[in-house]
Amino acid sequence: MTHDHDLVLRPTAAQTEAALNPPGGRHGGDLVVETLASLGATTVFGLPGQHALGVFDALRRSDLRYIGLRVENNAGFAADAYGRITGEAAPLLLSTGPGALTSLAALQEARAASAPVLAISSQVPKAGLGGGRRGYLHELPDQAASFRGVVKSVHTVRAQSQIPSAIAEAWTSALTVPHGPVWVEIPQDVLSAPASVPVVTGGDTFPEELPPRPELTAVAADLLSRAERPVIIAGGGVVRADASKKLRQLAERLRAPVVTTFGGKGAFPWTHPLSLQSWLEDRHTTDFLEDADALLVVGSGLGELSSNYHTFKPRGRIVQIEADLGKLESNHPALGIHADARLALQALLETVEERTDPTAPERVRTVLGRVRERIAAQELTLEQNVLAAVRGALPARAPSFWDMTVLTYWAWSAFDAEAPNTMHSAQGAGGLGYGFPAALGAAAADPTHPVLAVSGDGGALYSVAELATARQYDLNVTWLIVDDGGYGILREYMTDAFGQPTGTELTRPDYVALAESFGVPGVRTSPKALEADLAKALAAPGPSVVVLPAVLRMFAPTHLG
Incomplete structure (x- = not known):
């Protein structure tokens, strides 16, 4: 009797030929590059460093495309976005010590966002x-210890024969739900020594699936089918699992209103009659969610931002579908279902009973009307016009990447992403400097759409060096910098809390002149000209910068009654 796996293990004629007749000049770095290529990688990000030169020399002999950024943290943000856009593991090549440690904030964001x-x-x-x-040089007492609390898994290599298996194991870990960053480290002398291992040609890996337990979905389906006021909160897990269509089918079958978290933007159609949109930082939405007798939470841990700063006090039963076991029931007791969002939604679709509720769309319209009235009373026309101009200029299906700035806080609640997996921000970990380097990674992943990056002037200075990267690789990214003279959102927070801000005002460059010094076209715009200037920049090939001098205000705190 022949088993399928026996056939997989037999080398092909080409694999045998490559193993017995390896090309000359190979060293340990070639094993890294060959393994990545065999696993399906096509693009790698990173920075060279003294101990990592063996890997970078091997890139020269490979077909992998290398995108080199100027700061390791920015390279991590670019890899994060590449992983979000493609759903593939994005290789990030780093050097020892300072280079490695500089990537930590980016890896924290990737972990929080499941990239x-x-x-x-x-x-x-x-x-x-x-x-x-x-x-x-660059020595740490225990380098891997710096990463164990940040990444999903750590893989250490001490001999060349371990390289293919360690990288394949890490690749599988990164792509097993919940997706996330993983860490592999290889000593310099292992990378630089002549290769003693044959050419790596076989690299299939099979990430484990995470189906729901059937007894749990049976109870969840019964609870949702019998509910009088079911509501759904859709988080980033729906987007990561490519489960938006199944979410819509289930919502329509249950006649359940849907609110998307800031990480779940685009998971449900913005203008759908059942769409509560993303106004999670609003007491009217919070009240509506609290009134649900059955609340289905899919792909969200109901953290600080998704729970209106932990003021959300649900009165009904919660069903929580979450792939990250640590987030399951971490904030609220629930019927916890540890599963991939796509598989769990499919199981519910097969078991729930169809509900009829003609009042659901009207209840949704009532809540959204109250939200609009509250915002309208605050005289925030400038902010709403700026956000509308960005939406008007951004082509359909074009992805956008948002730094931590006032306009992003608006976008979380008020921006129509128009499609799943198109709007991304750093709200997972909340670090500055995400928008522009992440947009570069997205442009490398899919050059068929222009990519928008949005930053404040404070966040822009974290990643301004990557204008050189954008120009070097001619990436189709338009960078909108809202220049308000400092850390605008922190200025508001400090003024509200202490009466006046400290440390928030910044001396900054002429961003248009700075962009042009890199060979990147720049334009200074105004709120009235923004949509036209932004649309023109997005339509032009290659990188560009649009600077909007404007002081934007946030809407009033909405977790208050």
């Missing part, structure tokens, strides 16, 4: 490992 990033770092030579202090 599959495969970070591969060099290490000091093997003689320097094991806790001693040999005085090597």
Whole structure:
């Protein structure tokens, strides 16, 4: 009897030929590059460094496309976005010590947002490992320890024969739900020594699926089918699992209103009669959610932003579908279903009974009307016009990447993403500097659409060096910089809390002149000219910068009654 897996293990004639007759000049770095190619990687991000030179030399002999950024954290943000857009593990090549540590904030964001990033770092030579202090350049007592609390898994290599399996294992970990960043580290001398392992040609991996337990979906389906006022909260897990169509089918079958979290933007059609949109930081929405007798939470841990700063006090039963076991019932007791959102929604679709509720669309319209009235009373026309101009200029299906700035806070609640997996921000971990380098990664992933990055002037200075990257690789990214003279959102927070801000005002460059010094076209716009200027920049090939001098205000705190 022949088993399928026996056939997989037999080398093909081409694999045998490559193994027996390897090309000359290979070293350990080639094993890294060959393994990545065999797993299906086509693009890698990173920065070279002294201990990692073996990997970068091997890139020269490979077909992998290398996108080199100027700061490791920005390279991590680019890989994060590439992983979100493609659903594939994005290789991130780093060097030892300072280079590795500089990527930590980006890897934290990737973990929070479930973005599959495969970070591969060099290490000091093997003689320097094991806790001693040999005085090597970039040496850390325990480099991997700095990453264990950030990434999904850590994989260490001490010999060339371990490289293919360690990288394949890490790749599988990154793509097993919940997706996330993983860490592989390889000593310098292992990377630079002549290759003693045949050419790597076989690299199939099979990430594990995470189906729901049937007894749990049976109870959940019964609860939702019998509910009088079911409501759905759709989080980023719906987007990551590509489950938006199934979410819509279930919502329509249950006649259940849907609100999307800030990470779940685009998971449900904005103008659908059952769409509560994304006004989670609004007491009217919070009241509506609290009144639900059955609340289905899909792909969200109901964290700070998704629970209106933990003021959300549900009165009904919660069914929570979550792939990250640590987030299951972490904030509210629920019928917790540890599962991939797509598989769990499919199971519910097969078991729920169709509900009839002609009042649901009217109840949704009532809530949205109250939200609009509250915002309208605050005289925030400028902010709403600026956001509308961005939406008007951005082509359908074009992705956007948003830094932590006032306009982004508006966009979380009020921006129509128009499609799933098109609007991304750093709200997972909340670090500055995400928007522009992430947009570069998205442009590398899909050059068929222009990509928009949105930053404030404070966040822009975190990643301004990547204008050189945008120009070097001619990436189709338009960067909108809202220049308000400082850290605008922190200015508002401090003024509200303490009466006046401290440390929020910034000296900054002429961003248009700075962009042009990199060979990137720049234009200074106004709120009235924004839509036309932004549309023109997005339509032009290659990178561009649009600077909007404007002080935008946030809407009033909405977790208050």
